[in-house]
């Protein structure tokens with residue numbers, strides 16, 4: 001008998017330049033997860049437009065993101081790789097789920113508060129509705145597992161709440177998903193402000209290491225990274241945020257434990273340490289960049305992957321949406 005695998009879903013917004021935080025928080029786990037789960041990976045372009053985007057750039061970044069998924073080892077024969085806006089059921093389910101979500105709880109979401117502060121001139125309804133669309137993404141596919149970084153935990157919790165509310169009012173309709181957070185790298189911090197998360201939209205680009213950065217840039221950014229005045233390479237996130245963040249990055253990229261890394265750098269200075277972190281990151285990014293560029297040169301192939309993925313996703317999504325529409329009493333075509 002064929003083994004039934006659990007369903008895993010994750011997405012990334014095709015905005016700005018992706019950072020090593022995106023890689024360590026989720027992307028790099030995708031290759032291995034495909035062995036154990038039926039995986040669905042989305043370019044979340046509907047989420048992206050909650051902040052104003054340049055259309056040509058959005059289109060290009062969407063294609064580049066699909067290429068990046070593949071460069072990270074996602075196999076489009078095995079997993080579904082698609083673009084969110086190509087499956088209309090996301091917007092449709094979002095609408096239904098909106099009626100199970102309270103304005104007050106959306107106003108309290110950390111990301112909504114952050115983005116409202118940063119885009120005070122454009123606090124649009126989409127920005128506030130962002131978590132409900134994310135819940136729709138996840139719930140449409142009867143997802144069991146959602147691998148994400150810690151910054152998405154609050155959104156995942158609300159997705160679970162919304163699923164449970166709907167299930168309680170009608171009857172079990174949605175699976176209630178679980179988050180999966182990496183042991184090392186669930187929250188990579190900014191190199192210049194190490195108590196803040198490293199972000200694609202960082203004000204100062206020197207605080208974030210982009211996946212597209214060349215070796216010189218990577219080394220320069222790590223060289224400038226904020227540490228402390230102790231000259232002691234120990235993992236202590238509460239008191240030594242900068243050094244601990246660098247150790248996390250070093251361990252995640254070199255597959256070493258914190259204890260091993262601390263031993264390796266025992267007695268060494270911050271200069272040597274930062275150089276070593278920069279080297280390991282740049283050396284790991286180089287083959288990823290090469291593969292990304294190779295894939296980007298084949299637009300026809302990428303568009304085929306997107307079209308196939310959308311078709312497969314569409315069928316699965318339609319099934320759940322149809323179930324939902326039946327329960328809420330909608331006529332269907």
Ligand code: TYM
Pocket residue numbers: 009010011012013014021022023024025026044047133134137138146147148149150151152185186187188189197198199
């Ligand atoms: P996005 O595009 O902001 O980020 C993509 C993924 O990267 C993780 N991440 C980080 N992990 C560790 N350290 C960091 N500094 C860091 N910065 C970002 C994020 O946690 C995320 O896993 N809303 C999502 C996209 C999305 C989605 C979904 C995810 C849309 N629908 C459904 C899961 C399921 C987002 O904005 O990710």
